[in-house]
Amino acid sequence: MTNKEIKITYREYEALAELEAGDKALAQAAIEAMDGSYAPYSKFNVGAAVLLEDGEIVKGANQENLAYPSGICAERTALFYAGASRPDKAVTAIAIAAGQNGVLVSNPVTPCGACRQVMAEYQTKSGRPMGIILIGGEKIWRFEKVEDLLPMIFDSI
Ligand code: THU
Numbered sequence: 001m002t003n004k005e006i007k008i009t010y011r012e013y014e015a016l017a018e019l020e021a022g023d024k025a026l027a028q029a030a031i032e033a034m035d036g037s038y039a040p041y042s043k044f045n046v047g048a049a050v051l052l053e054d055g056e057i058v059k060g061a062n063q064e065n066l067a068y069p070s071g072i073c074a075e076r077t078a079l080f081y082a083g084a085s086r087p088d089k090a091v092t093a094i095a096i097a098a099g100q101n102g103v104l105v106s107n108p109v110t111p112c113g114a115c116r117q118v119m120a121e122y123q124t125k126s127g128r129p130m131g132i133i134l135i136g137g138e139k140i141w142r143f144e145k146v147e148d149l150l151p152m153i154f155d156s157i
Pocket of ligand 1: 039042044045046061062063064071072073074075109110111112115
């Protein structure tokens with residue numbers, strides 16, 4: 001028997017102003033994208049912004065439904081929209097922000113498992129690492145690639 005260990009590294013920033021210019025613009029787009037959130041049930045407004053290889057930013061927000069499983073997260077809204085409308089453009093990064101009552105939640109919002117799996121798919125499709133910026137009111141986290149949020153990604157087919 002051998003004990004194994006997986007190490008994940010990420011950067012923590014105290015404020016948006018500390019981010020590199022491109023990341024800052026993407027983070028601000030994710031915050032803006034929260035305006036498109038339709039969350040009458042959870043009242044948890046999530047925005048996501050996807051950066052494409054040519055610099056275009058595609059936004060998405062969570063969309064809820066009275067039949068709860070029919071809703072979808074902000075990350076998948078943005079990634080599926082990018083995939084459907086710009087199928088030939090690689091995704092290079094995604095930023096995610098969440099708020100309640102118009103105020104950013106303190107801790108960075110961390111994507112659900114289904115969204116991580118979808119991020120993995122688009123990272124593979126894009127053939128390059130997808131940077132992930134998770135925004136909170138008090139701190140911001142930046143991951144270099146999807147593996148850092150989803151170790152041992154399913155890739156066996
Ligand atoms: N949600 C997202 O949009 N992204 C996340 O990363 C976490 C959760 C949404 C789903 C649902 O509309 C609401 O937030 C509460 O779970």
